[in-house]
Every structure is written in structure tokens, then in C-alpha cells.
Amino acid sequence: MQSAADRPVRRHDPDRRTRIVEATVDVIAEHGVAGTTHRLIAAAADVPLGSLTYHFTGLDNLRAQAFALHAERMAGKYEAHFAGVRSLDDVVEAVTALIHGDAGADDRDWAVAYELFLAALRDPALRTITESWMRRSRSVLERFVDPTTSRGVDALIEGLVMHKVLSTRPISREQTREIIARAVRPTEEGPASP
Amino acid sequence: MQSAADRPVRRHDPDRRTRIVEATVDVIAEHGVAGTTHRLIAAAADVPLGSLTYHFTGLDNLRAQAFALHAERMAGKYEAHFAGVRSLDDVVEAVTALIHGDAGADDRDWAVAYELFLAALRDPALRTITESWMRRSRSVLERFVDPTTSRGVDALIEGLVMHKVLSTRPISREQTREIIARAVRPTEEGPASP
């Protein structure tokens, strides 16, 4: 019934735990939180069903670890993406690239992110993950702009990506850049940089 | 669980269909799409289980109608909220109020909206609902600002609300107003710093 018979017995398998968590991220990406089952994860990770409840206390636990892994990776990509950024023009370009999928995060990654946001809406235990991710994003931006601008740009990224993945028509990159530029640009009241 | 036995037989019930759709919105708000079951909806609408599949072809169908109703109402509130707006200052104030829940849409309403966005990500059939909603929001804003600004403000609303409902600490309304003001304010200088 399962592919268990086909799979060779895997006696020594030290990073099975990790592989299961990674497989869970994949399953969430493909089927959403609602469609994420023990069976699908076990198949994706190529481990026996019992292995999941042996290594994790339950599906909630596994899901939380998958979200934590994903948030950690997304934040890492974000930081790496801004590593070479110097000027405000660079910031505008970097954020635009981020939104248009040129920063290592594709639609699939963003789908998992939105799954996390929605799950966190209902399960406060997941807020520690979203908060720490957001804090890291803000820290990166605050190297270039003031906290208010940072908060605005961060929200803009979330909103624009959401609109981009939901839109049936392609979004103009030029327009995205213009929007970001307005949000990033220093204001009369004082310089944006700290 | 208990209401079924207590409920008197209700042979004539002309707006039962509508009541079921409304109950579905409530259930999605409270339990999320994943937790939305025929049983919960039937209990919320105070109708027997069989009534749901009599009036609707299935749960997908019912969910879609609930989302359509919710989007319609949200768009209506949005339009009503901007009815008395005249100046750009009014726009800034209106958008800020919208984000901070002073425009008829509370956290619960936004939760349903995000459920819709995520569901639309996986089910393209729901895109017609999200697209029409977004079109209406843009139309309202474009009475005051250019299309690019409109797209930016719209994305900002979505992102800021998301951050607000996910944040464990309160968000400064002043800061929100400032972010909106920058996005709305007319710009002569062109993008970013020269």
C-alpha cells in the first residue's frame, strides 16, 4: 500500500529529523497547511509513517518546526540579498528585485510565508517565529532608512508580493520600482538614514 | 451538538440560503478555512446538516459564495468609508483609520480576507473575487491619486494590516499616518535620490 516495501531499510540515518522538517516545508508549499498530513510528509521525506510520531510529538509540533526553518531561511536570504547594498538607490533596486522574485525567494516560498502568517493569526505560539523574522527584516532596512520608513517598506513588500502572486496579469517592474522609490526616498522633515 | 435536537422543525424558512452563507463567513472567521466543516456551519446557521448540501453543491461552492459575500461587503465598506473624502489629507486620514479598524472592518474581517487571499493562491477560481475586490479598491483611490500611487497605497494597506494583526505589541497610529502620508503625497522630484 505504501512505498515502504520499495524503500531499502535505512539503519543509520542521522539527519532524518532534518529531512522530515524539510519535507514538511515542501508539503506545505504544495498542499497548504490544510492539506499537510503525516502520510504526505512521510512520502515526501521517504521515511516510514511511524518515524514522524517517533521524532515529533505531533503534527502541530512538526509544522511549527517547518515554519521556523522556512522563516530562518527567508530571513537569511533577505540579509544576504542586502549584503552589497550601499546607497538608497541600491535599496530601491534590491527591494524591487526581492518582490519580483530575483532574490532567491520564489512564489512557492512566499506561499509558505503566507501560510505561516495565517497560521500565526490563529496560533499565537507561531508569533515568535513571525516576530523574529520581521525583526530581522527591519534590522536590515534600518541600516539604510529610519524605523518608520523601514516599517512602511516592509509592509509594502508583503502587500506587493501578495498582489503580484494573486494577480492574473503581470505586474510592471517599473511601477514597482517607482512605488518603492517613493517609500524609501528621504523626506523633507529629515534624512531617512539614521 | 445539542441545538439539532432542540431546534423546532422549520419547514418554511425563505432566506435560509443567505443565512447559511453568512454563517459560513462567521465560521471561517473563527476557525479558518481549514477548520470550516459542514457541521460547524450547520450549527452556526441553526439548520440541519442535510440542508447545506441541498442548497449548495458542496463545501467548495459554499466557501466560494461566503468569500464573495465577504469581499462584496468589504469593498462596500471601503467605498462608503471614502464617500466624504475630498482632499489628500482626507485620504491619509481615511486610510489610517481603515488600518486601525475605524472603518467598519475589524480584525475578524481582515482574518477572513487573508483566508481568501491564501485560498485564492491555490484555487484560481477564487481569483475573480479577489480581482474584482482589488479593482474596486483601486477605483476608489484613483479618484484622488495616480494609478501607481494607488497600487502602492493598496499594497501598503494590506501589508500594514497584516503586520498589525500579527504584532504582539500595539502599533503607533501616528507612525501609520506618516507612512501613508509619504505614499500619498504628490511627488515632483522623481524617484529616489539623484
Added chain:
Amino acid sequence: MQSAADRPVRRHDPDRRTRIVEATVDVIAEHGVAGTTHRLIAAAADVPLGSLTYHFTGLDNLRAQAFALHAERMAGKYEAHFAGVRSLDDVVEAVTALIHGDAGADDRDWAVAYELFLAALRDPALRTITESWMRRSRSVLERFVDPTTSRGVDALIEGLVMHKVLSTRPISREQTREIIARAVRPTEEGPASP
């Protein structure tokens, strides 16, 4: 939900009863007894759902009447098919034609017949229908052959048709004729004709 809204009100509809029974035969042919529901019949007869339980005491009743109608028609076709038969050679030809679908009864008709046989196996109330049908078939054959031969030929028809509709490869008409000929042909012990 139903097509009821599309259908014009049919105030005077004297042969609705008959039309429902005929629609039931069609539904059995297409979906089998197991797949025959009030809803399908109502749709096929283009009558409102409530009309079925108004005119018939229940699904069993309706099914029985449909089977009775079908058996009556099959027997009629059988008799008509043998009307011009004179010699034993004619009998062989007539029976062969019957089996190969050249006597007004196609695979669909035989499917309904087998549905009836199987239903009669479990519901003795239907035996009156099958028995009367078989009696009429025998009577026809006994105009040409003795009762034993008649019983054999009758069984042969049932068995050969069954094999024909179940076989994935075409059945040789020549072979069928040869088999029938052997069963019909007079034996040494005495003439087959009465």
C-alpha cells in the same frame, strides 16, 4: 439547483405516469439498479422531484413497474420477431439474429434484462415478471420445437448474449448459428416439432 426553474409549468400532463416509468427504464439502462435514484429519474422524465412519490409509493414500486414494462416490451419484440418464422431453419436464423442484436433488442435492452434477473434473484416479488416473460418466450419456441428443446434454446440465448456483451473480442455469428442449429435440430429419438 434543479432544472425545475427552466421547465415550464405543465398543468395538464395526462401520461406523466407512463413517462416516468419509461424514464426509469432509461436510467436503469444507463446507471444500473444501484445507480437509479429519484433525482436521476425526475431529471430524465423532466418532472419535479415530488412528482415521483406522488404517483408511486416508493422507489421499489417504480422500479418494479419499470421492469414490468421492459419485460413486456422484450417479450413483444420476441413474439414479433418470430411472427414470420415457418421452418426450423427459420428458427435457427431468428434466434441467431436475436443474439446478435438484429431483433430490436440491443445491448442496452439486455443490460436492463440482466438487471431484472439479478434483482429478481433477491426480490421474489419480481419473479412474477421474469416468469411471465420466460413463459411467453417458451410459448413462441414451442410452436416449433418440443419443450425440452425450447428450454435449452431459451437458456442458450441468455447465456450466449451474456457472453457476447461481456466479451472484449467480437463473437462469430457463424459459430453462434452452428450452436443454435445443434440445439434446435431434431434428434434421432423423435421429431423436435410437437
Added chain:
Amino acid sequence: MQSAADRPVRRHDPDRRTRIVEATVDVIAEHGVAGTTHRLIAAAADVPLGSLTYHFTGLDNLRAQAFALHAERMAGKYEAHFAGVRSLDDVVEAVTALIHGDAGADDRDWAVAYELFLAALRDPALRTITESWMRRSRSVLERFVDPTTSRGVDALIEGLVMHKVLSTRPISREQTREIIARAVRPTEEGPASP
């Protein structure tokens, strides 16, 4: 209904799969394909409901396996029944005994067979089962008679058994033997009367 509560937990139960398939044959025999439900099968096999969908992908799958088992057993009985047959007279006697239930296959077995035939009429996937069964029956008969005779005798068996189980009056064994004898007896004269 009651057995579930009484049944002790049966953690180790190596041939449960087989027992379920056998129980399914019984249920089909007693209630027909249309009346064969997970619940009835589970009760007959004395296993919990969830056990069925654990071992089988669905009811269709289980039904198909039950039919395959039954066909295999029927073919086996058939072959065993003809093991000692030498002369054509023996053949006539063996076939007669078969029809009158003296060959290990009773009315119940034949009911399942007809259920299979009817199911195969609608579901071509079951044709492999009926075809392989018929091929085996023919092979046995072809040890004694030519293929055309074999096909005729096979059809005769099916038709006569059907008539026998449907008839409310007993069928003369003498008459059956006579019919079989005519079909089996070698023929030099060629078809019908000249």
C-alpha cells in the same frame, strides 16, 4: 452494531487482509453488490471500519479483489469437478451435476457470479476477471469437445443455472441432462435440417 464494542483489540492479525476479502464475498452473496457497504463487510470480517480503507484503496478495489477470489475459486471447483471425466457421457453427467449444485457451487456461489457478470457489464476493469474465468472453463471443456461445442455448453450452463435459480418451480434434472446431451453429442450431419 454490537460486535465492535465486544471485540477485543486485535493488534496482531496477520491474515486480516484475506479475511476481509472473504467476508466481502459473503456480503455480496447475501446483500448483492448494491447492498455491499464498508459497515457490513467490517461486521462480517469482525474488524473495525478503518481497517478496510487501510488495507484497500476503496470499496471498488475491495469488490474487485473479492470478485477475483470468487472467480478463481469457481474456476478451481470447475476444473476439479472435471478431473475424473473421461468419456462424453461423463461430460454430460458432470455438467448436469454442475447445474444442479452437486459440484461444490451452490445458488449462493452462482448469485455472486451473476453479480460479477452484471458489474463487469458496467465496469470494463472487471472484464479481465470474467474473461480469465471463461477461458479456464473453455479450456476444461475443450479437452473433450471442439471449441464451438465448448462455447455452446458454457453458455448453456450459464443460462440454465440462471433459469434454475430464478424459477419458482423445481427443474427436472432429467431434462437438464437431455439438453446437455444434445449439445455435447458429436454431430456429423452439419447444421439443422437440410
Added chain:
DNA sequence: AATGAATGAGTATTCATTCAT
């Protein structure tokens, strides 16, 4: 330590039948 068979509470859905209109 690791597994996969086993379980039962839960899910969506179908449908014959009833009955107020």
C-alpha cells in the same frame, strides 16, 4: 530504537422520503 498495522473519531456527501405550501 524503529516501524507499520491498527483504530475510531471525524469528514463530505447522497438520497429516499416527508410535508407545508
Added chain:
DNA sequence: TATGAATGAATACTCATTCAT
């Protein structure tokens, strides 16, 4: 007289979790 909304018991099936091996 005729209807179609309403009902609830029954259906197939899913799945997180348990636990003997």
C-alpha cells in the same frame, strides 16, 4: 392536485495517533 424545500440516516473515506512487534 402538485411541488420542491427540508430532513436525517446512511454512505465512503481520511487521518492523527497508538502500540505490539
